[in-house]
Amino acid sequence: MNLLKSTAGLLLILATICVFSCKMTPKKFTDETPTRGTIKIAVDESYQLMAEAELSTFQSIYKDAKVTPIYLSGDSVMKLLLADSINVIISSTKLTDNEVAYLKGKAINARTTKIAYDALAFIVNKSNPDSLIRYNTIKDIFAGKTSKWDQINPKSKLGDISVVFDNPGSNNVKTIMNKFGITGALPGNCYSANKNAEVVSFVEKNPGAMGIISVNWISDPSDSISHSFLTKIKVVSITSEFDSEGSDFYSPHPAYIANQMYPFTREVYTINRETFSGLGTGLTSFIAGDSGQRIILRMGMLPA
Structure with a gap:
């Protein structure tokens, strides 16, 4: 009988904790996926208008996605990527063989996607x-x-x-x-x-x-x-x-x-050094997909 009472009391305590925990749990997830999360990307300033158009559409579709762009020179954008300060960039230059080797030495396999001409x-x-x-x-x-x-x-x-x-x-x-x-x-x-x-x-x-x-x-x-x-x-x-x-x-x-x-x-690329399928991967897929390529054409460039 005492065992039953103890078990019932324990279950009541666990149920109470569960109720309060559920009430305290945020409504939105904080983990990052291809369509959810918060990231910064670096963009060659030449492509500011294109990036703004792409990000506006992407974030209007995926309400839990927050992408903050930083617009810099082509040299500065690449330096941020190599310094592990940013995971995704938009640029008209690819990584050199030496840069690829440098990242691989850090167990990073950067993925380059052509998005426009x-x-x-x-x-x-x-x-x-x-x-x-x-x-x-x-x-x-x-x-x-x-x-x-x-x-x-x-x-x-x-x-x-x-x-x-x-x-x-x-x-x-x-x-x-x-x-x-x-x-x-x-x-x-x-x-x-x-x-x-x-x-x-x-x-x-x-x-x-x-x-x-x-x-x-x-x-x-x-x-x-x-x-x-x-x-x-x-x-x-x-x-x-x-x-x-x-x-x-x-x-x-x-x-x-x-x-x-x-x-x-010249060609335009996204370069992504994420080690998982995060929001940068989702953004790249969007830009390279049908909706993103329509925006590329509207911006006077040729879709890839």
């Missing part, structure tokens, strides 16, 4: 009549052979060509240097701002300027920033590198990225 857009001032430029002329500008607008158009009164990039650690700079095999310094008429938006502002205010930015900054008319930029500058059309002296000029449009007639294109 991007183009570098060359932009000039609204007053500049020369928005059709040959590929070889662009090449000569970065070789230091062409430095004045009247070398492109003898009637031009604009003077020196001032080339402006987003920042010194930019993948935009690397893309140009790799394209033309430049191993030393760029010509003295090449300058750096801090961000893509500052490139647009510089070109808007300086008639002789030529800016270089990612095409996603000027391709979505429904985006207020992109629309504003398009009203301030002209986008340059360029001949194909395979027919530089031809009569056909191509803008950085997805169709000309796809057929490779526009000469300044």
Whole structure:
């Protein structure tokens, strides 16, 4: 009889603890899954508008997902990944063989996913009549052979060509240097701002300027920033590198990225060093999936 009473008392105590524990349990789980959790990601600043559009849609679908982006230069984004400060990045550069080996030495198998084909857009001032430029002329500008607008158009009164990039650690700079095999310094008429938006502002205010930015900054008319930029500058059309002296000029449009007639294109990736299928994995799957690829196309880039 005493045993029964003791057992009944123990069960009552356990039931009471269970009731209070259930009341104290948070309604939302705190563990991370591909569609739930809180993370930070690092994004090459060239892809800020694209990332904002992707994250807005992703988080509207998955209410328990909280992704905070950090927008930095391409160099800085990669450094954060390698330093274990961030698990997911969006960049136009892959890991080098040495970087892959470094991560594997730490038992980390980083996964690279191609999410888009991007183009570098060359932009000039609204007053500049020369928005059709040959590929070889662009090449000569970065070789230091062409430095004045009247070398492109003898009637031009604009003077020196001032080339402006987003920042010194930019993948935009690397893309140009790799394209033309430049191993030393760029010509003295090449300058750096801090961000893509500052490139647009510089070109808007300086008639002789030529800016270089990612095409996603000027391709979505429904985006207020992109629309504003398009009203301030002209986008340059360029001949194909395979027919530089031809009569056909191509803008950085997805169709000309796809057929490779526009000469300044590159791939865009997510790189994920998560050691499990976390929120970064879910975000990557979303961007690479149908809905995410539709956003890529809307941003003026070619889906992967």
